[in-house]
Amino acid sequence: MQKANKVFIAKSLDGFIAGKNGELDWLDMVPNPDQLGLGYFEFMDSIDALLMGRNSFETVMGFDVEWPYQCPVFVWSSSLEAIPQAYSAKAELVSGSIEEVLATIHQKGYGRLYIDGGKTIQSFLQADLIDEMVITTIPILLGGGVPLFGELTERLEFTHVRSEVLFGELVQDCYRRKR
């Protein structure tokens, strides 16, 4: 089974994935009908399952739209007791250490994982378990908020894979971990 942990996320110029009060409106400052053209569907085709933290799960549940994922979704949380019933067919709760969570998901046959959410991504980077990052930069300085990256005890070098300008305003960069 092919295994890889991938990030696909948008950030502000100053590295935030949400504003000081969790705002996400700035993600749409560049007109972008239906999120087409961002490479999202191609990316989703390249993964087997999605792993997110409780915060991201609650954000997605709060969106006033249909459940947006076609792939299996795992929610990593030690505080959540169960997935709310309305979502029990859509997401599965996993807990334990990062290694235990990965073992659980791999055992179910899912190797290529979309790692989503600030804290989850930071935990995976801290454990040097991220293989690829696709980062879309929105040309705005938020000046504070929820940071994409966090403290690391060791530097991590990446290799540049590609960069693309989307809608004339967004820059999407793909990086792969140097191993």
Add this chain to the structure above:
Amino acid sequence: MQKANKVFIAKSLDGFIAGKNGELDWLDMVPNPDQLGLGYFEFMDSIDALLMGRNSFETVMGFDVEWPYQCPVFVWSSSLEAIPQAYSAKAELVSGSIEEVLATIHQKGYGRLYIDGGKTIQSFLQADLIDEMVITTIPILLGGGVPLFGELTERLEFTHVRSEVLFGELVQDCYRRKR
């Protein structure tokens, strides 16, 4: 007189301009003989003078190389009493508020300014006085250090001007303030 305040700087993927102990070695992780090809000389041709803070000035004095600037250099500091004699022909001390410093430099006939150094850039952004930023991203996560960007009370929107991949590894993005 044409006036503009411009930034030209390199940062890590996670937004640091120096490591936890001020390290700058990672700036050279991509072989880049003589810093050619980064657009630095073209950028220097587009400015009339450079303004940096005390930290940056001390960093440049500490470099084991000849004074690297051909243009007039202003050092913005309230704590420095005088420019050390060895550099008195090369740099001029300015103090006061951001508006006072700009007025002083403009009065001397320099309109297009290279704004350099983390704290100086952050002060200019906080006052919404940066017009253009050329940011080169090195594909490394440092996990901590001296941040390029700081707190802002207001969001600042920019327009994407251009992106370029240099040496196959560095991404240089140019942004202009939306006004």
